[in-house]
Amino acid sequence: xxxxxxxxxxxxxxxxxxxxxxxxxxxxxxxxxxxxxxxxxxxxxxxxxxxxxxxxxxxxxxxxxxxxxxxxxxxxxxxxxxxxxxxxxxxxxxxxxxxxxxxxxxxxxxxxxxxxxxxxxxxxxxxxxxxxxxxxxxxxxxxxxxxxxxxxxxxxxxxxxxxxxxxxxxxxxxxxxxxxxxxxxxxxxxxxxxxxxxxxxxxxxxxxxxxxxxxxxxxxxxxxxxxxxxxxxxxxxxxxxxxxxxxxxxxxxxxxxxxxxxxxxxxxxxxxxxxxxxxxxxxxxxxxxxxxxx
Amino acid sequence: xxxxxxxxxxxxxxxxxxxxxxxxxxxxxxxxxxxxxxxxxxxxxxxxxxxxxxxxxxxxxxxxxxxxxxxxxxxxxxxxxxxxxxxxxxxxxxxxxxxxxxxxxxxxxxxxxxxxxxxxxxxxxxxxxxxxxxxxxxxxxxxxxxxxxxxxxxxxxxxxxxxxxxxxxxxxxxxxxxxxxxxxxxxxxxxxxxxxxxxxxxxxxxxxxxxxxxxxxxxxxxxxxxxxxxxxxxxxxxxxxxxxxxxxxxxxxxxxxxxxxxxxxxxxxxxxxxxxxxxxxxxxxxxxxxxxxxxxxxxxxxxxxxxxxxxxxxxxxxxxxxxxxxxxxxxxxxxxxxxxxxxxxxxxxxxxxxxxxxxxxxxxxxxxxxxxxxxxxxxx
Numbered sequence: 001x002x003x004x005x006x007x008x009x010x011x012x013x014x015x016x017x018x019x020x021x022x023x024x025x026x027x028x029x030x031x032x033x034x035x036x037x038x039x040x041x042x043x044x045x046x047x048x049x050x051x052x053x054x055x056x057x058x059x060x061x062x063x064x065x066x067x068x069x070x071x072x073x074x075x076x077x078x079x080x081x082x083x084x085x086x087x088x089x090x091x092x093x094x095x096x097x098x099x100x101x102x103x104x105x106x107x108x109x110x111x112x113x114x115x116x117x118x119x120x121x122x123x124x125x126x127x128x129x130x131x132x133x134x135x136x137x138x139x140x141x142x143x144x145x146x147x148x149x150x151x152x153x154x155x156x157x158x159x160x161x162x163x164x165x166x167x168x169x170x171x172x173x174x175x176x177x178x179x180x181x182x183x184x185x186x187x188x189x190x191x192x193x194x195x196x197x198x199x200x201x202x203x204x205x206x207x208x209x210x211x212x213x214x215x216x217x218x219x220x221x222x223x224x225x226x227x228x229x230x231x232x233x234x235x236x237x238x239x240x241x242x243x244x245x246x247x248x249x250x251x252x253x254x255x256x257x258x259x260x261x262x263x264x265x266x267x268x269x270x271x272x273x274x275x276x277x278x279x280x281x282x283x284x285x286x287x288x289x290x291x292x293x294x
Numbered sequence: 295x296x297x298x299x300x301x302x303x304x305x306x307x308x309x310x311x312x313x314x315x316x317x318x319x320x321x322x323x324x325x326x327x328x329x330x331x332x333x334x335x336x337x338x339x340x341x342x343x344x345x346x347x348x349x350x351x352x353x354x355x356x357x358x359x360x361x362x363x364x365x366x367x368x369x370x371x372x373x374x375x376x377x378x379x380x381x382x383x384x385x386x387x388x389x390x391x392x393x394x395x396x397x398x399x400x401x402x403x404x405x406x407x408x409x410x411x412x413x414x415x416x417x418x419x420x421x422x423x424x425x426x427x428x429x430x431x432x433x434x435x436x437x438x439x440x441x442x443x444x445x446x447x448x449x450x451x452x453x454x455x456x457x458x459x460x461x462x463x464x465x466x467x468x469x470x471x472x473x474x475x476x477x478x479x480x481x482x483x484x485x486x487x488x489x490x491x492x493x494x495x496x497x498x499x500x501x502x503x504x505x506x507x508x509x510x511x512x513x514x515x516x517x518x519x520x521x522x523x524x525x526x527x528x529x530x531x532x533x534x535x536x537x538x539x540x541x542x543x544x545x546x547x548x549x550x551x552x553x554x555x556x557x558x559x560x561x562x563x564x565x566x567x568x569x570x571x572x573x574x575x576x577x578x579x580x581x582x583x584x585x586x587x588x589x590x591x592x593x594x595x596x597x598x599x600x601x602x603x604x605x606x607x608x609x610x611x612x613x614x615x616x617x618x619x620x621x622x623x624x625x626x627x628x629x630x631x632x633x634x635x636x637x638x639x640x641x642x643x644x645x646x647x648x649x650x651x652x653x654x655x656x657x658x659x660x661x662x663x664x665x666x667x668x669x670x671x672x673x674x
Contacts, residue, residue: 075507075510076510099507100507101505102478102480102505102507103478103505103508106400106407107437107438109405110405110436110437114438139577140607141606141607141637141638143638144607144637155553156553157551157552157553157556158577159549159550159552159605160551160553160554160557161553162607162637163554163605163636163637166637183552183553186400186402212553212556213556215402215403216402216403217402220403236557238556238560239559239560240560240563241559241560241568241569242556242559242572243539246539247506248539248552248555248556249551249553249556250552250553251505251507253552257420278564279560279561279564279661280661281660281662
C-alpha cells in the first residue's frame with residue numbers, strides 16, 4: 001500500500017499549458033500517473049500532447065471524475081487555483097508554487113480547514129508526492145525512486161528528499177510513498193499528518209523524516225512520535241550551522257531569536273526515540289541497517 | 295526585509311496609525327533643521343536594524359539646537375553591534391503617561407495570526423514573557439475573519455490597558471492589523487505604544503519585517519529596498535538572481551536546492567571547516583547560472599576552496615558538468631573546486647569532467663568525501 005496517492009489516483013494539472021506545467025505534467029504522465037486533464041482559463045478545448053484542457057476545474061472534474069490536482073501556476077494565482085480545486089470537489093491538492101505571500105497562504109489554509117475539511121493540501125512550495133510504481137504528482141524524478149516499500153519518507157526539502165530516495169534505492173531499499181511537505185511557513189500538510197498515515201499503512205515498516213530549521217513542526221512531530229508511533233523513525237535536520245534571522249532559501253527556514261534551531265529539533269526527536277543522524281548519508285545508512293534487520 | 299524605524303513609521307502612517315511628527319537627517323545640520331521644524335524638545339534616534347540602541351547611546355533627548363547638534367554629532371558614525379549609524383530619525387519628544395506593547399505575527403504552529411498586547415511596554419517583550427507571562431494578552435486571529443473593533447475593545451480591556459487609552463488603542467490595533475495583513479508584513483511591532491497625558495495613543499517606535507514573497511504587489515517597497523545595506527557579496531549575487539547568504543568561513547558553497555545547501559554547510563562544519571556562504575542555484579541550473587555562482591564566490595577573498603554539491607533530479611548532472619567547464623572558460627577561478635555529483639546522469643557528468651581534472655578541479659564520490667577534501671584544501 002501507500003499513502004495519499006496510488007495507482008487509482010486520477011489527476012488534473014492546473015497550469016498544464018504553461019512551460020513548467022507541461023514539462024512536469026507530461027513527466028508525471030510518462031511515469032504512469034493517470035493525468036486525465038489540464039485546466040487553464042481561456043484554453044478550454046485545446047490539448048497538451050493529447051491531454052484535454054478545460055477552462056475550469058469543475059468542468060474537468062465533471063468530465064473526468066478526477067480526485068487530485070497538481071497546481072503549477074505563478075504565485076499571484078495560486079491561492080485562487082487551490083480554492084477552485086477544493087470547490088470543484090478535488091480532495092488532494094498538490095501545489096508546487098514557490099513564492100506565495102505568507103498572508104495568502106494563511107488565508108487559504110484556514111479557508112480550506114473551515115469550508116472544505118475533507119480536502120488535503122500538500123505544499124505550497126513542495127516537490128510533491130510519489131508512491132513509486134503507482135503515481136507521481138509533482139517534480140520528483142521518478143527514476144530515483146524504487147517501488148515495493150517498506151520505507152515511507154516525509155521531508156520539508158526537495159533535494160534532500162531526492163538524496164534520501166537515491167541512497168535507499170541504491171541499496172535496494174524501496175519506498176511506499178515519499179511526501180514533500182514543502183519549505184513554506186504555512187504548509188497544508190505537516191509531519192504529523194504524514195507520520196500518522198505511515199503508522200496506519202501496513203506496508204510501511206519504517207519512516208525517514210527530513211526536517212530543517214524554522215517553526216516547531218519537528219518538535220510537535222517528536223511529541224506525536226513519542227505518544228503514537230510504533231514504527232522506527234530515522235531523522236535528519238538540516239541547518240545546524242545556519243545563522244539566526246536569515247531565511248535559508250526556503251521562506252520557512254529561519255531561526256527567529258532562539259526559536260527553530262536544528263539543535264532543539266534534534267534533541268526533541270532523540271528524546272522521542274527517533275534515530276537522529278548528522279548528515280543525509282548517515283541517515284540513509286541507518287535506514288538501510290534498520291530495514292535489513294526487520 | 296527588515297525596515298528602519300523611520301521607514302516603519304512611514305509605513306504605519308499609510309495605514310492611519312498615529313506616529314510622532316519627525317523626519318530623517320543624515321548630517322548634524324539636517325538634524326538641527328528637522329528639530330527646529332518639529333519643535334523642541336526632540337528625540338534623536340540612530341537608524342540601525344538592530345536592538346539595544348538606547349543602551350548603546352543611540353537615542354538622545356535634546357531641548358535646544360545646541361544639544362541637538364551635539365547629540366546628532368555623537369550618534370552619527372556610532373558603531374552599534376557592528377552597525378554604523380549613517381542616518382538619524384528626529385522627532386518631537388512625546389510626553390509619556392504610560393508605555394504599552396503591541397505586535398502581530400504569524401503563529402506558525404497554529405497557522406493563525408497572533409496578536410500580543412501588554413500594559414508593560416518599553417522593555418524587551420522577551421523579558422516580560424519570561425518574568426511575568428500573565429502580563430501579555432495574546433489573541434489568536436483567524437486570517438479569514440480578521441480583527442474587528444469589537445474584538446479589539448475586549449482585547450485592550452483584557453490586557454489591562456488604562457481605561458482612558460482603550461478606545462484609541464483599539465482603533466490603533468485594528469489599523470495595525472490592517473497594516474500587517476494588507477501591508478504583507480511578517481511582523482509589525484510597536485514598543486512602546488504610548489498613552490500621552492492628554493489621552494492620545496500613538497506609536498513611539500516601529501519594527502516592521504516585510505514578506506519578500508509579496509514584493510510583486512508592493513511597488514512602494516522599492517524605496518525601502520534602495521536603503522538596504524547589504525553585504526557587497528549579497529548585492530552582487532542578488533543582481534545575478536542568485537539565492538546567496540554571506541558567511542564568515544573559507545569554503546565557498548554551491549548546491550542545488552535550499553535543503554541540500556543548508557546540509558552542505560553542516561557537513562563542512564562537521565569535518566572541521568566553515569562555510570563562506572550559502573548559495574542555492576535552484577533546479578535546472580544551466581552554464582550561465584553556474585558561471586554566475588562561481589563568479590560571486592570568486593569575488594570573496596576569504597574563499598580558499600569551493601565545494602560544488604549537486605544532486606541531479608530534474609537538474610541533469612551532465613548539464614551541470616558542462617556548465618562548470620563553460621564557467622571555467624569564462625571566469626578565472628582562484629580557489630580549487632571540489633565537486634560531488636550524484637543523481638540523474640551523474641556518470642555522464644563525471645565523464646565530461648574527467649579530462650579536465652587536476653589540482654584545481656576534482657571530484658569525490660560522496661558528500662562527506664568532498665567536504666573533507668574541500669576543507670583540507672581550505673585549511674592547507
